[in-house]
Amino acid sequence: MENLFSLTKPSSQMASLAYNDNQEYLEDELQWLNGCLALQFAVINADEKNKTRVHREHAEVLDEWRRHIRSRANLSMEQGVFLALPYLAGIFRLSELEIGAIVVCLGMELDRKYEAAYEYLQADKGLRLPTPDFIARLIGRTDDERRETHDLFQPGRPVPRFFLRNDLNAGRQLGSYLGQPVQLDARMVRFLTGNPFLDLPMAEFCELHAGDEEPPRLLGNEAVQARFRTWLENRLNLNLSEQVSFLVSLYGKPGIGKRTHLIHAAKHLGEFLLFVDCGKLIRKGNNLSEWLTPLFREAAIHRSMLVLCNFREALEEADLLHRLPDLLDEIAQLNYIVFLLSGKPCLPFDRNRRIMLELELPDLIARERTEAWRKAAARYETDPSVDWESLSTRFPFTPGQIVKALGMAEELARWESPDSVKPVIRWPHLIQACYGQLNHRLESKARRLKPRHTFDDLILPEPQKQKLMHACNHIKYKHTVYEKWGFNRKLSYGTGISMLFSGPPGTGKTMAAEIMAGELDMEIYKVDTAQIISKYIGETEKNLQEIFNEAESGYAILFFDEADAIFGKRSDVKDAHDKYANTEVAFLLQKMEEYRGISILATNYLQNIDEAFMRRLNYIIRFPFPDEAERERLWRRIFPEETPLAELDYAFLTQKLRLSGGQIKNIAVTAAFLAGGAGESVGMKHILKAYQYELDKYSRPVDRRELGDYAALLDEY
Numbered sequence: 001m002e003n004l005f006s007l008t009k010p011s012s013q014m015a016s017l018a019y020n021d022n023q024e025y026l027e028d029e030l031q032w033l034n035g036c037l038a039l040q041f042a043v044i045n046a047d048e049k050n051k052t053r054v055h056r057e058h059a060e061v062l063d064e065w066r067r068h069i070r071s072r073a074n075l076s077m078e079q080g081v082f083l084a085l086p087y088l089a090g091i092f093r094l095s096e097l098e099i100g101a102i103v104v105c106l107g108m109e110l111d112r113k114y115e116a117a118y119e120y121l122q123a124d125k126g127l128r129l130p131t132p133d134f135i136a137r138l139i140g141r142t143d144d145e146r147r148e149t150h151d152l153f154q155p156g157r158p159v160p161r162f163f164l165r166n167d168l169n170a171g172r173q174l175g176s177y178l179g180q181p182v183q184l185d186a187r188m189v190r191f192l193t194g195n196p197f198l199d200l201p202m203a204e205f206c207e208l209h210a211g212d213e214e215p216p217r218l219l220g221n222e223a224v225q226a227r228f229r230t231w232l233e234n235r236l237n238l239n240l241s242e243q244v245s246f247l248v249s250l251y252g253k254p255g256i257g258k259r260t261h262l263i264h265a266a267k268h269l270g271e272f273l274l275f276v277d278c279g280k281l282i283r284k285g286n287n288l289s290e291w292l293t294p295l296f297r298e299a300a301i302h303r304s305m306l307v308l309c310n311f312r313e314a315l316e317e318a319d320l321l322h323r324l325p326d327l328l329d330e331i332a333q334l335n336y337i338v339f340l341l342s343g344k345p346c347l348p349f350d351r352n353r354r355i356m357l358e359l360e361l362p363d364l365i366a367r368e369r370t371e372a373w374r375k376a377a378a379r380y381e382t383d384p385s386v387d388w389e390s391l392s393t394r395f396p397f398t399p400g401q402i403v404k405a406l407g408m409a410e411e412l413a414r415w416e417s418p419d420s421v422k423p424v425i426r427w428p429h430l431i432q433a434c435y436g437q438l439n440h441r442l443e444s445k446a447r448r449l450k451p452r453h454t455f456d457d458l459i460l461p462e463p464q465k466q467k468l469m470h471a472c473n474h475i476k477y478k479h480t481v482y483e484k485w486g487f488n489r490k491l492s493y494g495t496g497i498s499m500l501f502s503g504p505p506g507t508g509k510t511m512a513a514e515i516m517a518g519e520l521d522m523e524i525y526k527v528d529t530a531q532i533i534s535k536y537i538g539e540t541e542k543n544l545q546e547i548f549n550e551a552e553s554g555y556a557i558l559f560f561d562e563a564d565a566i567f568g569k570r571s572d573v574k575d576a577h578d579k580y581a582n583t584e585v586a587f588l589l590q591k592m593e594e595y596r597g598i599s600i601l602a603t604n605y606l607q608n609i610d611e612a613f614m615r616r617l618n619y620i621i622r623f624p625f626p627d628e629a630e631r632e633r634l635w636r637r638i639f640p641e642e643t644p645l646a647e648l649d650y651a652f653l654t655q656k657l658r659l660s661g662g663q664i665k666n667i668a669v670t671a672a673f674l675a676g677g678a679g680e681s682v683g684m685k686h687i688l689k690a691y692q693y694e695l696d697k698y699s700r701p702v703d704r705r706e707l708g709d710y711a712a713l714l715d716e717y
Contacts, residue, residue: 004113007035007042007061010068018075022194025073025083029103030110032065036100036138037117059141066096084192091300092158097149100139101159104130105184106192129168129181136178150178162297163188187294191301198298205280206295208302209273215263219372219399220364225261228359229268235356236269236337245332247354249340249347251312252361255400258341261361262307272304278314288314289323289330296334305337312342324349366393366483369402376402380410383426391430393479394522394555396596401437409433431521440554445532445547446525449510449559451518457637458508458515459630459661464621468512471497471619472519475598498592498599500563500614502606503623506662509602512623513559516598524557529566533584540566540584548591555597560588563601564608589616626661628654634661638668639682644675646683649710656706657691667694685713 010028019025039058046054073086089099107114108128115128122134130138132153140146152159154177160166165183184192190199198206218225235246250258259275266273276295282288299306308331315321324346331338332354340346340355347358364372369392376399377388397405409430413423442448458465474497482488482495501509510526517524532543551558566584592599593616603609606622614620626634632654639645659667670690675682688710692702704711 005034005037005041005117007038007058009061010065015068015071016075017072018079018081019072019083021081022083025069025076025085026106026110026193028065028069028072029085030107032062032069032100033103033107033114035062035065036104037114037121040121040138063141070096084194084196088188088191088301091303092162094158095152097139097145098152098159101135101149101152102163102184102192104135104138105164105182106189109184109189110193127181129183131179131181133178135182153177153182161293162300187298196301201284201286202294202298204284205277206298207275207277208304209263209266209275211266211270211272213263213267215267216260216403217375218260218264219257219375219402220368221257221261221361224359224361225264228261229265231357232265233269245335245354246337247328247332247340247356248338249342249345249355249358250361251342251345251358253363253398254343255398255404256361256363257399258361259307259309260399262339262341266305272302273307274299274302274304275307275309277309279310279317282314282318282320288320289327292327292330292334296336299336305339306334307339307341309341310343311340312344312346321349325351328352328354363396364399366396366479366488369393369397370479372399372402376406377425380406381422381424383424386425386427386430389479389483390476391434393483394475395434395437397434397437405430405433405437408436428521435523435554438554440550440556442525442547442550442554442556445543445550446527446558449514449517449524449526451514451524453511453515454518455515458512459626459633459637460508460512461624461630464623467619467621468516471499471598471621472516474618475520475522496596496598497618498589498595498616499601499619499621500606500609500617501600501602501621501623503604504625504660505604506660506665507623507625508661509623510559510561511661512621513557513600513602516600517557520557520598522557522598523554524559525551526559526561529560529562529564533566541587544584544588544591548595551595551597557598557600558595559600559602561602563603564605585610585613589613592617625658631657631659631664634664638664639672643672644681646681648682648687649684652684652710653687656708659691659694663694667691670694684710685716688713 008031010031019028035058039055039062042054042058043051073083076083077086085099085102088094094102108118108130118130118134119125119128121138122131132150135153136146136149140149151157154160160182163184165185168183169180187199187202197203198208232248250262252258262273274295278288281291295306295308312321312324315324315327328346328350329352331340332352345358345360347355366389370389373388373392377386395401395405406425409425409432410423412429412432413425414420416429417423455465455469458468460468478495482491488495501512503509513524513526516522527547532540532547534540534543547558566588592601601617606620632650635648635650635653667687667690670693671682671686674686674689678686680686688707692714695702702714704714707714
């Protein structure tokens with residue numbers, strides 16, 4: 001076996017030349033390793049009186065190899081040739097003995113002949129991995145060097161911490177660490193052999209951002225960025241030798257720009273960043289605590305600052321929030337620059353004050369959002385008539401949501417104009433895209449209505465219709481009144497509007513709410529109030545809270561139908577439940593006042609609502625039972641243009657049939673199906689039969705005397 005390993009002197013002609021690449025450098029390191037093994041075999045084979053001489057002669061040549069390799073490596077680094085092991089030696093401040101120990105471990109990863117040699121020289125069949133004691137005998141020239149090599153493998157030292165597998169001896173009953181086999185971590189083998197890129201599984205949740213990359217555009221909080229840059233630069237320039245770590249926490253809503261702000265600060269400093277998605281890491285079954293050292297190692301390898309993204313929320317999602325204080329202590333022990341990005345603050349969990357600075361990125365105010373929309377839209381083709389101020393007021397988006405909404409809006413525009421290279425983004429595209437960014441679950445608690453009517457379709461006295469239009473203006477011009485005219489400084493909350501629609505069934509309350517939604521390009525959700533009322537104390541408020549919480553992100557119109565289920569005279573308190581019902585009403589009105597969108601209550605009985613409650617509403621609109629003129633308009637408009645009509649007696653229908661708009665709609669639809677089934681045009685006989693069916697719902701008979709000559713038509717069915 002000793003024939004496989006020989007010791008030759010390094011070439012003096014090559015000593016003044018840099019290495020061409022990492023491979024050539026490794027070949028020299030393996031030549032040195034071959035010499036170390038040749039020395040061991042030579043000493044074994046030498047007789048006792050020659051052992052000292054043989055050892056001295058071989059050691060002199062090996063020392064010459066170390067000087068040769070070190071000289072060429074220095075020249076290479078001066079000329080910009082990347083050599084992995086010398087590079088890592090600089091990062092982790094490795095000594096010559098540590099470099100030698102790593103080469104011993106690396107040899108067996110490159111050529112299996114080293115496995116056989118290690119097994120033979122350790123005189124332990126099956127032990128093909130080197131032990132610290134064997135490595136010390138192999139590379140140590142003196143007793144002091146051998147003892148020093150032993151110490152290199154103590155827990156916490158660079159070689160075992162960053163270069164060796166930590167799971168190799170798990171579960172084994174072993175004695176001294178000096179006799180435990182060691183092996184290089186697979187990641188370090190790949191790096192040492194010329195593969196610097198992130199590999200699996202780390203690449204699944206890590207991303208390296210180079211300091212010279214162009215950062216995404218900063219949208220908002222520019223003053224915070226300027227101060228953060230200055231603080232970070234000054235703090236990094238201080239002597240941090242006494243600091244356990246450099247730990248900074250940034251928190252704010254998802255999409256507020258935590259990552260972007262950090263990228264801008266890093267570019268200003270010329271630093272790289274290693275982003276780690278803690279959520280993905282944990283969801284893949286990994287232990288964040290066990291991954292801290294590999295992540296720190298990776299960040300150090302790439303000379304980057306370590307960024308733990310979604311830090312607190314990842315722990316919350318995995319029900320590990322109780323581990324946060326311990327993790328902060330463990331991160332502090334890395335003695336490195338680490339940033340924590342979270343949705344909520346981490347400082348309340350920092351029992352040992354490890355966090356040097358915690359900074360909140362606040363929500364953008366309306367003016368900042370408007371500017372963010374304009375900046376982000378600059379790269380798109382947009383309709384000049386787009387009202388960015390109105391958009392920013394209606395949708396309090398983060399910069400991330402703004403960017404995504406514009407991207408989606410462009411795709412919607414491209415769908416309409418597939419031949420256009422750069423389609424024009426218009427207002428409807430933006431509205432649809434903005435609603436596409438909202439993440440709420442309102443449809444699980446309410447029914448979404450799709451507006452199909454306009455104000456022209458609404459048959460209502462002019463004063464009531466004007467009031468509805470004024471209510472719409474309350475939303476349309478929020479940015480003017482609250483932002484430009486300064487009313488936001490006068491009101492601590494309640495920038496939306498609360499309304500009450502009262503009137504008999506079928507008078508157009510739901511239709512009016514739909515029309516407002518269409519006029520304002522808002523989503524509308526109909527809440528069946530009777531379904532959220534609970535006989536259990538506190539459950540009603542819980543249901544209401546959930547609805548308003550979901551609606552807050554959606555900026556939708558909340559239409560509470562059948563609100564009579566919750567309202568009652570405040571004075572009618574007969575027992576504890578009656579008393580508590582008043583607190584439910586008060587809670588509902590409070591949430592309506594706080595809501596920034598539109599909330600509408602619909603009731604059939606206005607008299608059931610206490611006047612004190614009504615004073616807290618912005619608009620009260622009464623929907624009266626339609627008079628004759630309004631009923632005629634309803635009859636004349638109810639049938640679509642495509643519907644075949646026989647001659648209809650509108651005067652008779654208006655004067656004799658006292659119906660609400662909802663009832664007229666029901667009768668028209670039923671009459672159409674009757675006529676369609678008979679293959680006829682819709683005529684009076686179909687309408688009167690449908691009228692009879694409608695009265696049957698209320699157990700009311702038809703008064704044939706009122707129908708006069710038309711009564712005979714009922715007998716045709």
